[in-house]
Amino acid sequence: MNKSIPIVLAFLLVFAGAGLVRAQRLSVNTDIANIRSGPDTGDAVIWQVEKYHPLTLVKKQGSWCLFEDFEGDRGWIHNSLLADINTVIVMNDKCNVRSGPGTDNDIRFTVDKGVPFKVLEEKGDWLHVIHADGDQGWIHRSLVW
Structure with missing residues (x-):
């Protein structure tokens, strides 16, 4: 048996399974949070959300999170304003x-x-x-x- 087949199969299983991982869901944990156009306090505030607003994490950049909300809108929020709350x-x-x-x-x-x-x-x-x-x-x- 070819020794590379098990390695290739393991590689494929790892990457095929990666698509099945559920996106991380976080929630706003402050009374009001600014949603920004980019990952910096100098970027424009494009809207605000209230406490317990759920967000799906798209990616992290330093201490900032790009998210998508229930309507498919995207924005940036500082990770200090988020918590893992249901x-x-x-x-x-x-x-x-x-x-x-x-x-x-x-x-x-x-x-x-x-x-x-x-x-x-x-x-x-x-x-x-x-x-x-x-x-x-x-x-x-x-x-x-």
């Missing part, structure tokens, strides 16, 4: 936040698209979430990213 963001124009995990529970409040929450607990397809202002309730997983 968070979600509302994808629908309107979303009911309920008193318990199920549509038979009362609606506590309704939120708009783009409102982020920290996940406290999961029960099936329902998420017990809390907003940075302290409001909490349950949201169906299909309504968030």
